[in-house]
Amino acid sequence: MSPTQPSGLQPEDRPVPFEPAVALDDTGSNDSGRVFVLDAQHQLLLLDGRVPHLDDLDDPNEAVPFEDRHLLGFSQGVAQWAAHVPSEAGGDEATAFVADGNVEWVNLRAAFGALPEHDWVLAGRASQILRWDAEHRFCGRCGSATSHHANDRARKCERCRLMAFPRLNPAVIMLVERSDGHALLAWGRQFPQRFYSALAGFVEPGESLEQTVVREVKEEVGVDVGNVRYFGSQPWPFPHSLMVGFQADYLDGNIVLQEEEICDAGWFAPDRLPPVPRGKMSIAGWLIEDWIQRTGS
Ligand SMILES: [Zn+2]
Known part of the structure; x- marks a missing residue:
């Protein structure tokens, strides 16, 4: 593979x-x-x-x-x-x-x-x-009531005609891999128990997905990555995300945690993993399973 x-x-x-x-x-x-x-x-x-x-x-x-x-x-x-x-x-x-x-x-x-x-x-x-x-019961521009559009998945303002379409917040999730077969996994503050996963973050206006991957990794753990490769995507209704998965290669730098968001992060070998998502539910699990299949024994 x-x-x-x-x-x-x-x-x-x-x-x-x-x-x-x-x-x-x-x-x-x-x-x-x-x-x-x-x-x-x-x-x-x-x-x-x-x-x-x-x-x-x-x-x-x-x-x-x-x-x-x-x-x-x-x-x-x-x-x-x-x-x-x-x-x-x-x-x-x-x-x-x-x-x-x-x-x-x-x-x-x-x-x-x-x-x-x-x-x-x-x-x-x-x-x-x-x-x-x-x-979206009311218009974000003029405050008037909105109603369902007949043919589109949209709500339309009765007064100023502004259309509101279903909201999606794209987010990237990326597994950073090092040439020695280790991957970078982080324990985010959203997990109360010790639990590691791939890094993730929301796309900002004006960014490409690949730029978001590079920026988020740098912000959260301080390392530089490149060779960003698309992996797959998953609708994630908690509440409005579309998760877009990538693999990226480690380039340079030591781990420096962004402590407001990350409790711990490190490089892990596939046979010495901390608690991580596995299985089919989330794209984090798919990324990790795929990496284990490629690099594990
Ligand atoms: Zn309006």
Whole structure:
């Protein structure tokens, strides 16, 4: 496997039978399909451990009115909806409309592994769209109310016509590798326990992704990197990110921590790893798995 060849763990390598759509066509029905229901804390409703169909709900048009629903698209011809339940997290009120069955409200991160991966990705899409929709009820320019655009995933100001599209914050995540087979891993302050991962950071206006990689590594651990190579990307709905993964080569410098963000960082061999993300859930895990496969014994 070449260093730039992803390890095959990315979702784009797996079949995802999904066609995005904003509106039903003339033959579509607004009372069939599955619905990703999220509450005020963006917990996902599961019925008997799965995403419910509209006809699992006692009174779907009262529980998730058509005008408040967002069509995500179609999976194998079945409409996939997103709907927000305004009541508090998993409360009885939000659960009351569900027909017989075991109702659970699950945190989206925790739902990875509990749901088919395709459903987990769609749940993230639902969460991002619902959150964007809830946060753009009023125009950022003139303060007037906005309404849904008929044909685009957008909200439009009634007064000044400003359009608001779903918000995405691109972020880079990069595994820095040294020619002796070690990789740079850091324990970020967002992890309360000792836990190391690839460095990451948000893209600033005016930057290319490769420039962000170089700048973020320099800011967070003080080293210079080059030969920045695209690895893969992942939607990351916590809350609005698109993670773009890279590999980069170490060039120069000693580790100097940016202490507001990083508790510790170091060079690690694949057979002497601290606690790190593994597996398929996050692109950090894919980067690390790929590196272990290439350099490990
Ligand atoms: Zn406006």
